[in-house]
Amino acid sequence: MLTGGFGPFSRADLTGLLGALVASDHRRMLSATLHDVQYRAGHYYVIAEVSAHHDGGVGQFYYGLTTAPVPSEARGYATKLHDYNIFAWEHPHDPLLPGLTLAATPAQVRQHFAPDRELTALHTVIYRPMNRAVFKARLTPQTPAGLGETLYLKVLRPGIAQTLYNIHLTLGAAGVPVVPPIAPPVADVLTLAGGQGMPLGELARTEGVVTRFDARQLIDLLDRFPREILHYPHRASWADRYQEFIQSAHQAMPEEYARLGQLAYRFDQAHQQLDLGPVVPTHGDLYEAHILVDPVTGEIRQILDVDGAGPGYRVDDYACLIGHVAVLGYAHNPQWGWQTAMRFFGQLAPYTNPHTLAVRSAAVVVSLIPGYQPDEQTRARGQRYLRVVEALLELA
Template sequence: MQDGFSDADQAQALAAHGPELIARAWAGHLGDHDPATARQVQFQQRPGAGTSIVYSLRHGTTELFVGLTTEVLDDADGPHLRRVQLASPRGRPGAGTLAVASWLHPHDPRLPGLAHAGVASEAERLWGDGDRLTRLHTVTYRPLRRAVLRADFATPGPLVSTRRVYLKALRPAPAADLALRHRMLAAAHLPVAPLAGEVLHGVVATAAMPGESLSTTLLHDGGARLDPLALVELLDRLPDTVLSLNRKPSWADRLARYAGAAATALPERTGDIEALCSRLRGIIAARDPGPVVPVHGDFYEANVLMTGTRISGLLDLDSVGPGHRVDDLACLLGHLAVLPAVNTRYRDIWPVIERWGTAFARGVDGANLHARAAAVAISLVAGARRPGMTSWSRAAQARLDGALRLAELAG
């Protein structure tokens, strides 16, 4: 956090002054791309750390992406960084100077591998294994944190075969840790993606997995064919070897931080958010979370693959390690509760939440489970903000309503 500027101040300053900051940072280096055409395509706010926004500048059929952040970066974050100062941002006269760093995509200062994974010629050279790259697509990008790209390859012939590789660009140390987690879970015969080579430039490459996400299965039949205890059994298979890994805080542990971000997104609901969090803290503090066991750490419907009624894949292993089982199950329920705010086709998800919650409560404290699930839903409120989305405030309200409804189930 930069002194004198709250999370909301930083977000508002970047949004209000983005084109001006780009023009100052990259004067003479943008070619025919006019900063006045800058359009937000990515917004990320990390409570207590800063705000990052990626802008698109179009010229004809070409597009240039420029990142801006108020996070504090040092000189070790790469040679491609430009720095500018914003004195007295709009709406904050006399507040002091806000430091902003900028980069041109794909030279993310914290993700050195993105300049390799995000460039077609480099992706083909490093991960093609002699095959031809036919398509490179960005699946997700969180500035300064991670990027996932999907690379499709084809053999040169005469018999053409295709394969798909996912390239996950991280900081070098977390990348090595992620590869270790893949090896640990593969050794325990869990359905995880096989590594497609060694870690290169902080990029973890994995082969594609069969199946469709649990979120798609829920759309098809409301989860009627899936016994929720099969999800518990999958978690039971996590090996004890992961208990030696670093433990990461749960959403309940970070409730105050996420509540602050939610209040920044919905200032008119600050009172409701504070009252809800006070209630959740009381429930969580009074309940035993259970023993420390191996956990996935980010266990929700998008990270579980299904083939028919069988679980065929477990994705995103970055947070695997020691923790409490109740937090894995709460993560799933918390994400399910906000699905209607993401896609109205999930409007009938609440019977699933109640049925699965009842099943999960056979192994963990039910009140604690739903209170922690509400904490997860609160952590997702601020994420409703999307560049160019005029209705994001309504989506954030709906996510908060999901948290309130989970709190009611907590008693």
Template sequence: MQPGWSDAEQAEALGRHAPTLIARVWADHFDARVAGTARQVQFQLRPGAGASAVYSLRRGTTEHFVGLSTERLEPSPGLRRSDVPGPVGVDRARIPLRISSWLHPQDPRLPGLAHAGVAATAERLWGGGDRLTDLRTMTYRPLRRAVFRADFSTPGPVVATRRVYLKVLRAGQAEPLVLRHRLLADAGLPVADVLDPVAHSVVATAGLPGTALGAAMRLEGAGGVHPATLVSLLDRLPAAVLDLPRHPSWTDRLSRYAHAAGSALPEERRGIAALADHLRLVIDAHDAGPVVPVHGDFYEANLLMDGPAVSGLLDLDSVGPGHRVDDLACLLGHLAMIPALGGRNFRRERIIWSTLQAWGTEFSREVEAGSLYARAAAVAVSLIAGARRPGMRTWNREALARLDVARRLAELAQ
């Protein structure tokens, strides 16, 4: 966070100055015509840390990407900086906003991006002699993490294919993730095998069979999945997980996410703050239960299904000690959000909420219902600011729909 600048002001300033800043800072790489094609394709606002974005630039048929961030970054090769002034007539005019910039894939906090995201390097490191046939970005959060999907095939004469996922992490995060995979694999849970090498803060894992639970939800509500199946999966998390560092839950960061939601929807700022205060009171009034092994990010995108059975458990970065109620609330909060995600999702609202109430009843046999729904509402609050996406004109409408979900879940916590 840069002194004197709110989260919303940093985001606004970054977007307003980005084209001019790119043209000035990267004048030795892009002429004015190319710089003028700058288009935001990725945006992320981290409350209390700053705003980051990725811009696409076109040079003929070639596309280039430039990263920008208001976060405080240590000097590194390829990182350039420029200051932009504050609004005229405001004291902040004497405190310029520093914006750092880099050429993709030289992300200053993701050293492995230049390895996992470059076809020749990915093939050499993780191909095992096979030919890389496709390398696709699944997700990229500037300065945080990235995931690539790599498809390989044998050279023949009998062609076999395989899929590998390359998770790019910050320095020091790869080894702890590998440990979590091994702990859960040894306990018999359906987690992906880690592939060698673990290098450049990149963890490569084999693909797992199955369909994401979210896809089943969109098609047929519960998708034939009994909630007790999901509870039993959590029961299988090994006790050794309790020795790992504890990650804060969505509930622990409620005030931060409420602030981000208020920045995204300034006209709703007071109402969001009041909702967060109410949720905190309800949460504090209920027993969270004992500290047990938890997944930490337990929701439909991280659960692969083979019919009614779980065939894969993904995204183990937050596995550690915590409260069971937070895992179950995370699942309900994301489930409730599906109809608010735009497109055809809204057509599934009736069946999704019917499933949510049935699952909530089952989960309430494990944890206190008031705590469960209040924490699910806190998860929903954490998702409001994420509605703001580049090129999406209706993001404000979606953000309001997400806020409505949080309020509906809060009502169930009464």
């Protein structure tokens, strides 16, 4: 019924598990599809769609599964498979995202965020089980001739939404062009306005290496981050977590065991002598999808997703952008993403340690290697990303 397994679990294992899960809800499974498999910090997180007989008809149901520990009061189905504890739940009852039910239910979205408006669309933008989710809500115009409005509902773990709301206010007051929150959070859901401008990745795709965006704009942008941001908790950057992501790549690409082992050794050696610079206020996840620019001038208009704002290293914000851009257009010849990344590298290297920038950019690309590679296209992407990692390390 499934196209394949992942990690230690075979297709038969998962078919049996999902069948038992669906039966516990008094349904009979007809088919199932794995929509996403994530491997984070040694645990799997899975989203599966199940077609099943229910109440005399056939319905589509979504389930989350994880090998990670969950709260004892979590609503779901616990079992054991190949010495792994597995917990499963029906969407939207995520064990660590209680606000998911609100954000995923149109009637509740209308009640809490648009009581006087018509909700015309509600789409999932991203869902990382037990971590966070973002929904895009479209509202009717406020006036007959007006334009519709877009809201983004960010679902976070308990206690985080208020902190993020405060970060938005702090950055906005300091002149950082963040999207404004619509209102204080409700039930761990923060509502943000739609951003203004074109995503930098889209501009780079259309213009290629000659893009009008100058990466040196990031220097002034990050200089505006106020020192209050240093009071927020320090979080490991994507580059800091290279060992975790190499392990994830091992799980997805066992045929590259020796190659990945050599990369791990090179990263370990490089990190023994990296000059990361001083700890400063950082964005924490500053890549092309989170940078909105003017499509005519290439000037930054707004930045998105400041969830990771806090103390860190400026070079890691630069590396996050370079690493993400370097893998764009990986299937094209020439690779416009790599060429654009090298342009950005050349613009930013004089303002930081070039050796460190190359190593940390390569570490960011390791974090992007697909942790689940069920088909030839995804396997080819994993291979291409490995080559980009090696090419960036050659710049160090």
